[in-house]
Amino acid sequence: MSGNFVDCSYLLVQALQQTIEYLERKYDLRVVLGNEFAQGALVGKKLGLTSYYQRYAIMRFSGVGPVSTRFLLWTVASANALVAGMTYALLGWSRASASAATRNTARFAGVCFLFAFAAPALVRFVRRLPSEATLVLAFVAAQGVHFATVIVLLSAFEREHVAQNPLRTALVVALGFGLVLTAALTAHSRTARWFAVLRTFALYAIFLIFTVAFAFNRLKPLRVLAVLLLAALLARLTSRVQSPNRWAAGGTGTVR
Numbered sequence: 001m002s003g004n005f006v007d008c009s010y011l012l013v014q015a016l017q018q019t020i021e022y023l024e025r026k027y028d029l030r031v032v033l034g035n036e037f038a039q040g041a042l043v044g045k046k047l048g049l050t051s052y053y054q055r056y057a058i059m060r061f062s063g064v065g066p067v068s069t070r071f072l073l074w075t076v077a078s079a080n081a082l083v084a085g086m087t088y089a090l091l092g093w094s095r096a097s098a099s100a101a102t103r104n105t106a107r108f109a110g111v112c113f114l115f116a117f118a119a120p121a122l123v124r125f126v127r128r129l130p131s132e133a134t135l136v137l138a139f140v141a142a143q144g145v146h147f148a149t150v151i152v153l154l155s156a157f158e159r160e161h162v163a164q165n166p167l168r169t170a171l172v173v174a175l176g177f178g179l180v181l182t183a184a185l186t187a188h189s190r191t192a193r194w195f196a197v198l199r200t201f202a203l204y205a206i207f208l209i210f211t212v213a214f215a216f217n218r219l220k221p222l223r224v225l226a227v228l229l230l231a232a233l234l235a236r237l238t239s240r241v242q243s244p245n246r247w248a249a250g251g252t253g254t255v256r
Helices: 002-026 035-046 052-061 069-091 095-117 132-156 159-164 166-185 193-215 220-238
Strands: none
Touching: 069 095, 069 132, 095 132, 095 193, 095 220, 132 159, 132 166, 159 166, 166 193, 193 220
16 A cells, blocks of 8 residues: 555656746746836936846845746645545555545645636735746646646546546547636737737636536535636626736736
8 A cells, every 4th residue: 555655656747847837938037027127127227237137136135026937836736745645545555546646636726716717806916926827737737636636536446437438538628728828828928819819718717617516516615616707707797907018928918
């Protein structure tokens, strides 16, 4: 049992590391470029600091700097990996514990998505909230850990089911992974209309999946999350963000 648990932990850590490294290669994850960065850079420029990191140090020292994206991604992904690890530690190495790990990590990722989806409205109340793009990437990092638990479940305990239903399993996995990958690749807004449409489709499809899953969950307390997601949808559609550049790390605005 201990050997299997170690192997599972190793798979989770590897998936976590690969997810973060991919996002780091895809985007510049040193900091999120927003209004606060512009203010800090301006202060640094007036003081004669031309280095990117010197300006960023001044910005963070002054208390107006944004949250480090890399730190947030590692924190969220590590927290979800801890959720999975604790599930296995409490329930042992079995089909039931593997299923519970997939459910728990999916729920954690759902909460992360809730914050990302509601970001355009939350900015009115939390001035230093990370950008929407950053929160979407944080959700992707959490979802990456969930995918790792799914792989463990299918490879260790559901091989017979996969063999009997290969097409269905492949379609479900491909759909989920494809939507999350699209959300990651389109996290930073661009001016192209097709890009915005693709981004909107991915976000609202993920929203629909989580809302339905929480609404019909057997654990009634979790149904509250479906209500919160609907509230986030309403807030997102009615929000009027005065500074859209804050929500496009390197882009032009947000998708309503």
